[in-house]
Amino acid sequence: MTGAQIRFLTLLRRETTRFFKIKRQTLGAPLLETFLYISVFGAALGSRIDQLHGVDYVVFIIPGLIMMAWATNAFSNNSSSLLQQKFQRSIDDQLSSPASPLELLLALSLGGFLRGGIVAVLTFVAARILIDVPIEHIEVLLPGLFLVGFFFAQLGVLVGLRAEQFDDVSFYQTFILQPLIFLGGVFYSATLLPEPFETLTQFNPVYYMIGLVRYGFIGYSETNIALSLVFLVVACTALFALNLRLFGRGYRLRA
Template identity: 35%
Template sequence: MAIDARPPDYIPGRPFLTLLHKEIRRFLRVSSQTLFTPIITASLYLFIFGATLGERISVLPGFSYAQFVVPGLILMGVINNSFSNSASSLFMSRYLGNIVDLLVTPITPPQFIFAYTLAAMIRGLAVGLVVWLVSMFFAALPWHNPLAAVAMAALASFLFAQFGLIVALFASSFDSLSMYTNFLILPLIYLGGVFYPISILPAPWASLSHLNPMFYLIDGFRGAILGVGDLPLWVAFLVAGAMSAALFVWAFYLIGRGHRLSS
């Protein structure tokens, strides 16, 4: 006969909320690295492309270059920081071994994933928000469809939080972790249309860019803000949604099995 199960004062949502709280505190504790550095980097980009070069370039009729580039820079901040947060937090826990502190608790795989994801999204979106506030010095955005813009930013941060979790599980060293950032995320962002519209590229490059997942996120986000994009908004959402779902299923499968978490 099994004894009474959980203690009477067990609060069902509490393990999830505690992990979320811990993850948020983690990035706030090192906010100089996790929040201020990305904001300063983005501000430098804004200065270069918004205030200096921006006045001499025009890539989209009817909009200044600053107006064109700001949505891309905001989303770049969102993507980079959502990815870094879940990737470095989970990898550090694996590396230092304190992941066992979670493995021995009743936290379920979905609670685990959603806590890491939500914290990563909060950091990514917070950086995005500040980049937008700073960008007001350089360009006024028309906010054509604000709801869709926020939804796309949220979707992008969700997607890269999942990707961060997956990378954290496969990475075997800090070096390999930064390889993903430097040789995968950054090139994809830079080539995904942050600084130029894909439509101005010559034929093979324009088509090739359609294989870049960033293109759909950046174009969708910019399209929602400016009202003009290379793709219809629904296509951007469809592709971003499908990618998010696929990565979530993958992360769920890996974490559910304890892949490289339990021995």
């Protein structure tokens, strides 16, 4: 293995070590949260709701919950990890190493991506045991989920870079991310909304992400799949390029 490969794997291992060391908070809590959503919205409320677009209500919401698990965990992992390291200045040990901005950014991004992926997979396995969740279009599901995870991982890095205190991170999570996800149609179909809310939903980017994942699982979508994929690829590329530029400049990392 070359020095650069060892370096990159160590940077990545630092991220995974962090979230495994506090796994009750980083893996246990999100799993419990998803389980509670399934119980409350699926089993309790869902028993009162007829089928939605040809599937049981609980099956209809599972794709959105899995996407939400990946997105929120990728985001919160990266924003918190980066801010904590900036706060403790422990990031200086990495910044004074030969690691390039690309290596630093990729390792940090993948940390959150992997944590989100683990929570999403465990959510899927648990849901699959309890409910018969189909997978109709794996060729859309996998790239869709990967792109969503990568997008929110990058967003987490960006917010972590900009943040100067923990309140900054929780602001983005509570006042921007959560409303976008909840109003993006995790728990309902936008076609059921009265105007102007149905039209407004179409301006929410998360709506298209949920559409992709839901199509992958149950074969139903209210959005254009090809366009959504293209939009996500462009958004991921733009965000990654922005973060790379900021890392290269040492934005809020180097004096």
